[in-house]
Amino acid sequence: MKVFVTGGAGYIGSICVEELLNAGHQVTVFDNLSEGHRVAVDERAQFIEGCLSDRETIINAVAADQSEAVMHFAAFAQVGESMTDPSKYFRNNVANAINLLDAAVEAIQKAAHTGRIGDGKIFISTIDDAIRIRTGERGGEAI
Numbered sequence: 001m002k003v004f005v006t007g008g009a010g011y012i013g014s015i016c017v018e019e020l021l022n023a024g025h026q027v028t029v030f031d032n033l034s035e036g037h038r039v040a041v042d043e044r045a046q047f048i049e050g051c052l053s054d055r056e057t058i059i060n061a062v063a064a065d066q067s068e069a070v071m072h073f074a075a076f077a078q079v080g081e082s083m084t085d086p087s088k089y090f091r092n093n094v095a096n097a098i099n100l101l102d103a104a105v106e107a108i109q110k111a112a113h114t115g116r117i118g119d120g121k122i123f124i125s126t127i128d129d130a131i132r133i134r135t136g137e138r139g140g141e142a143i
Protein backbone atom coordinates (compact mmCIF):
# COMPACT_ATOMS: atom_id res chain seq x y z
CA MET A 1 0.00 0.00 0.00
CA LYS A 2 1.09 3.58 -0.62
CA VAL A 3 0.82 5.72 2.51
CA PHE A 4 1.11 9.50 2.91
CA VAL A 5 2.42 10.31 6.41
CA THR A 6 2.26 13.85 7.79
CA GLY A 7 4.65 14.64 10.63
CA GLY A 8 6.85 11.73 9.56
CA ALA A 9 9.98 13.55 10.71
CA GLY A 10 8.70 13.70 14.28
CA TYR A 11 8.89 11.31 17.19
CA ILE A 12 5.79 9.19 16.60
CA GLY A 13 5.61 9.72 12.84
CA SER A 14 9.19 8.66 12.10
CA ILE A 15 8.74 5.37 13.96
CA CYS A 16 5.49 4.75 12.14
CA VAL A 17 7.22 5.42 8.79
CA GLU A 18 9.96 2.92 9.60
CA GLU A 19 7.41 0.28 10.59
CA LEU A 20 5.39 0.86 7.42
CA LEU A 21 8.50 0.52 5.25
CA ASN A 22 9.60 -2.62 7.10
CA ALA A 23 6.17 -4.08 6.41
CA GLY A 24 6.67 -3.48 2.68
CA HIS A 25 4.60 -0.33 2.18
CA GLN A 26 5.61 2.69 0.12
CA VAL A 27 5.74 5.90 2.13
CA THR A 28 5.70 9.63 1.41
CA VAL A 29 6.48 11.90 4.36
CA PHE A 30 5.11 15.46 4.51
CA ASP A 31 6.68 17.61 7.23
CA ASN A 32 7.68 21.25 7.67
CA LEU A 33 10.56 20.33 10.03
CA SER A 34 9.32 22.89 12.58
CA GLU A 35 9.80 20.27 15.30
CA GLY A 36 11.01 17.21 13.42
CA HIS A 37 14.34 16.35 11.86
CA ARG A 38 15.17 15.42 8.27
CA VAL A 39 17.61 12.73 9.48
CA ALA A 40 14.78 11.04 11.36
CA VAL A 41 13.06 10.26 8.06
CA ASP A 42 13.96 6.80 6.80
CA GLU A 43 15.96 6.99 3.54
CA ARG A 44 13.51 4.61 1.86
CA ALA A 45 10.69 7.15 2.19
CA GLN A 46 10.02 9.99 -0.22
CA PHE A 47 10.22 13.34 1.61
CA ILE A 48 8.24 16.51 0.93
CA GLU A 49 9.10 19.58 3.00
CA GLY A 50 5.90 21.58 3.35
CA CYS A 51 3.47 23.04 5.83
CA LEU A 52 -0.17 22.04 6.32
CA SER A 53 -1.04 25.73 6.65
CA ASP A 54 -0.27 26.11 2.94
CA ARG A 55 -3.50 24.79 1.41
CA GLU A 56 -2.27 24.75 -2.16
CA THR A 57 0.88 22.82 -1.27
CA ILE A 58 -0.88 20.11 0.70
CA ILE A 59 -3.70 19.76 -1.83
CA ASN A 60 -1.21 19.37 -4.70
CA ALA A 61 1.04 17.03 -2.70
CA VAL A 62 -1.76 14.62 -1.72
CA ALA A 63 -3.26 14.64 -5.23
CA ALA A 64 0.09 14.03 -6.94
CA ASP A 65 1.14 11.29 -4.53
CA GLN A 66 -1.87 9.09 -5.29
CA SER A 67 -1.56 7.33 -1.92
CA GLU A 68 -4.21 4.92 -0.76
CA ALA A 69 -4.05 6.04 2.86
CA VAL A 70 -3.12 9.10 4.90
CA MET A 71 -1.69 8.91 8.43
CA HIS A 72 -1.65 12.23 10.27
CA PHE A 73 0.97 13.01 12.94
CA ALA A 74 1.78 16.62 12.06
CA ALA A 75 0.78 18.59 15.13
CA PHE A 76 2.15 20.45 18.10
CA ALA A 77 2.38 18.06 21.01
CA GLN A 78 3.42 19.95 24.14
CA VAL A 79 0.62 19.60 26.67
CA GLY A 80 1.80 22.45 28.91
CA GLU A 81 2.21 24.90 26.03
CA SER A 82 -1.24 23.97 24.70
CA MET A 83 -2.67 25.36 27.96
CA THR A 84 -0.67 28.59 27.93
CA ASP A 85 -0.96 29.24 24.17
CA PRO A 86 -4.13 27.46 23.02
CA SER A 87 -4.60 29.50 19.83
CA LYS A 88 -1.24 28.26 18.51
CA TYR A 89 -2.54 24.70 18.98
CA PHE A 90 -5.99 25.33 17.51
CA ARG A 91 -4.42 26.89 14.41
CA ASN A 92 -1.99 24.06 13.77
CA ASN A 93 -3.75 21.02 15.17
CA VAL A 94 -7.32 21.89 14.13
CA ALA A 95 -7.35 24.46 11.30
CA ASN A 96 -4.34 23.03 9.46
CA ALA A 97 -5.70 19.50 9.88
CA ILE A 98 -8.81 20.64 7.99
CA ASN A 99 -6.54 21.55 5.06
CA LEU A 100 -5.30 17.97 5.08
CA LEU A 101 -8.86 16.59 5.15
CA ASP A 102 -9.79 18.87 2.25
CA ALA A 103 -6.72 17.68 0.36
CA ALA A 104 -7.72 14.05 0.87
CA VAL A 105 -11.29 14.73 -0.26
CA GLU A 106 -10.08 16.55 -3.40
CA ALA A 107 -7.67 13.73 -4.21
CA ILE A 108 -10.44 11.14 -3.88
CA GLN A 109 -12.75 13.20 -6.07
CA LYS A 110 -10.04 13.62 -8.69
CA ALA A 111 -9.25 9.91 -8.65
CA ALA A 112 -12.93 8.98 -8.90
CA HIS A 113 -13.55 11.38 -11.76
CA THR A 114 -10.54 10.18 -13.72
CA GLY A 115 -11.64 6.58 -13.22
CA ARG A 116 -8.63 5.62 -11.09
CA ILE A 117 -10.96 4.48 -8.34
CA GLY A 118 -14.61 3.59 -8.18
CA ASP A 119 -17.07 4.16 -10.95
CA GLY A 120 -17.02 7.94 -10.78
CA LYS A 121 -19.79 8.11 -8.18
CA ILE A 122 -18.65 9.61 -4.92
CA PHE A 123 -20.68 10.74 -1.95
CA ILE A 124 -19.40 13.25 0.55
CA SER A 125 -21.66 14.58 3.28
CA THR A 126 -19.99 16.63 6.00
CA ILE A 127 -16.35 16.71 6.95
CA ASP A 128 -17.26 14.81 10.11
CA ASP A 129 -18.90 12.01 8.22
CA ALA A 130 -17.32 9.08 6.55
CA ILE A 131 -16.65 9.35 2.85
CA ARG A 132 -18.19 6.59 0.88
CA ILE A 133 -17.29 5.52 -2.58
CA ARG A 134 -19.71 3.31 -4.42
CA THR A 135 -17.88 0.92 -6.65
CA GLY A 136 -19.03 -2.06 -8.61
CA GLU A 137 -16.68 -4.45 -6.85
CA ARG A 138 -16.14 -2.76 -3.49
CA GLY A 139 -19.73 -1.64 -3.01
CA GLY A 140 -20.22 0.82 -0.17
CA GLU A 141 -16.76 0.58 1.26
CA ALA A 142 -16.09 3.31 3.80
CA ILE A 143 -12.69 4.91 3.67
Ligand SMILES: NC(=O)c1ccc[n+]([C@@H]2O[C@H](COP(=O)([O-])OP(=O)(O)OC[C@H]3O[C@@H](n4cnc5c(N)ncnc54)[C@H](O)[C@@H]3O)[C@@H](O)[C@H]2O)c1
Pocket residue numbers: 006007008009010011012013030031032033034035036037050051052053073074075076077092096
Ligand atom coordinates in the same frame (compact mmCIF):
# COMPACT_ATOMS: atom_id res chain seq x y z
N1 LIG B 1 4.80 11.78 21.85
C1 LIG B 1 3.86 11.09 22.47
O1 LIG B 1 4.09 10.39 23.47
C2 LIG B 1 2.45 11.08 21.92
C3 LIG B 1 1.50 10.25 22.52
C4 LIG B 1 0.21 10.21 22.01
C5 LIG B 1 -0.13 11.02 20.95
N2 LIG B 1 0.79 11.83 20.39
C6 LIG B 1 0.37 12.69 19.28
O2 LIG B 1 1.08 12.31 18.09
C7 LIG B 1 1.26 13.49 17.29
C8 LIG B 1 2.76 13.66 17.01
O3 LIG B 1 3.44 13.81 18.25
P1 LIG B 1 5.02 13.72 18.34
O4 LIG B 1 5.36 13.47 19.76
O5 LIG B 1 5.54 12.80 17.30
O6 LIG B 1 5.41 15.24 18.00
P2 LIG B 1 6.68 15.77 17.21
O7 LIG B 1 6.75 17.23 17.47
O8 LIG B 1 7.88 14.96 17.51
O9 LIG B 1 6.27 15.51 15.70
C9 LIG B 1 5.35 16.31 15.01
C10 LIG B 1 5.87 16.48 13.60
O10 LIG B 1 4.93 17.25 12.86
C11 LIG B 1 5.62 18.28 12.15
N3 LIG B 1 4.66 19.37 11.98
C12 LIG B 1 4.04 20.11 12.95
N4 LIG B 1 3.20 20.99 12.41
C13 LIG B 1 3.29 20.82 11.07
C14 LIG B 1 2.67 21.46 9.97
N5 LIG B 1 1.81 22.47 10.12
N6 LIG B 1 2.96 21.03 8.72
C15 LIG B 1 3.85 20.01 8.52
N7 LIG B 1 4.46 19.38 9.53
C16 LIG B 1 4.19 19.78 10.78
C17 LIG B 1 6.81 18.64 13.00
O11 LIG B 1 7.87 19.23 12.26
C18 LIG B 1 7.19 17.27 13.56
O12 LIG B 1 8.10 16.60 12.70
C19 LIG B 1 0.64 14.65 18.08
O13 LIG B 1 -0.69 14.84 17.65
C20 LIG B 1 0.66 14.14 19.50
O14 LIG B 1 -0.33 14.76 20.32
C21 LIG B 1 2.07 11.88 20.85
